[in-house]
Amino acid sequence: MGWVPDEGRFAVWWLLGFATVNAGLGLWCLIRGWGDRVTIRRIKREGIGPVEAAWQVGEERKAARTAVGLLVLQGAVRVSDAGVVTAVADAPEPADPVLSALFQGIRRRGAQGARLYEILDDDDFAPYRNRLEPRVPPVRRYAEPGRTVAAFAACGISFGMSAHGLAAEVRLPFLGGDPALWVLVWWPVAGLLWLCTLAWPDENTRRWRSFNRYCGQRVDAALEGLPDRTRKALGRTASRARQGPRPVRPERRGRRSRDGGWAEEIGAESCGGGCGGGD
Known part of the structure; x- marks a missing residue:
């Protein structure tokens, strides 16, 4: 030198x-990120279910909203203007095991029905959550x-x-x-x-841009034809009213939001370059 x-x-x-x-x-x-890349290549080759894809896009709330929307399209449930989901009498049980578990939980509610936020933590829907979680792609969502x-x-x-x-x-x-x-x-x-x-992405930015877009497109295609009225009605019960602490259930490691709370539905926008971007 x-x-x-x-x-x-x-x-x-x-x-x-x-x-x-x-x-x-x-x-x-x-x-x-090597394991994530291997998983993403496999999923793009073999495909992914719309509910699992919705989890990648927006975690639990997005997945629940997508699952209910699919049940509506299959004629298994109906959604009132207030966002209450009830089972249709004599409707055939869905073939998909995740949707089947959700349908059974809604049917157990009878005329009382269920709201979207209850699907996230109510005991009646524990079988749905237990069936869904192992099928969620083990791909990290943040940088x-x-x-x-x-x-x-x-x-x-x-x-x-x-x-x-x-x-x-x-x-x-x-x-x-x-x-x-x-x-x-x-x-x-x-x-x-x-x-x-600043060349490194913030740790709260999304990772795997093309995979997030792929999952978002999969969800949009599956919910094509869902009435706007139903979408808006589900949005009315997406969050629990603040009347006390919500029920506590075991945490799925690596699936919670950064601040420790339940993740709000977000879009598929991702971060840019650096180690947080990719794909």
């Missing part, structure tokens, strides 16, 4: 350390925490480089001057390195 003055070589090594952290983080993301890790590395490396220069009484590279100026250099260097972390 003849182009670097002697007082600047240690700073170059610190910056190379930051580059190494980012390279290692990219390799970790690549390895961690890795690459930006957070890189941001910590930026802060640590900028502080370490400044502290090193100050302790060793090294003149500022290319600028010279009093070594005490390293105290002022810390924050500008930290800011520049932090800007580099």
Whole structure:
């Protein structure tokens, strides 16, 4: 590194350390996403059910809404204007095991019917949830925490480089001057390195863009012909009224929303490049 003055070589090594952290983080993301890529290729080759695809698009609430919509299209249930789902008398039981379990739960409710949010946590619909969960594709929906890790590395490396220069009484590279100026250099260097972390997607952004679009198209195709009135009616009972804590049921690992609550229905929009994007 003849182009670097002697007082600047240690700073170059610190910056190379930051580059190494980012390279290692990219390799970790690549390895961690290998299983997802294999699963996605298999699903695109073999297909996926609309309810399972809906889970990938919007988790439990989207899956329940899709399942009820399919039952409506099959003539197995009806939805009132208030969003109450009731079974149609003498309707044949669906062949799909997931839809069959949901239909049985709705039929057990009788004239009382069920609301969409009850399908998510009521005991009557535990068989439906138990049948659905093993069929949900084990594909992570959100990006890795690459930006957070890189941001910590930026802060640590900028502080370490400044502290090193100050302790060793090294003149500022290319600028010279009093070594005490390293105290002022810390924050500008930290800011520049932090800007580099923006190349990583936020951990709350969606991953696997084309797969999310594929699942969304699968859901839209399956629900084609569902009346708008039914869609709006289901939306009215998508969330439970705040009258106390909702029933607690065992957590499915890796299927909860980032804040620990039940995921709201969201679209299939995904993040851009970096380790969080892909496909």
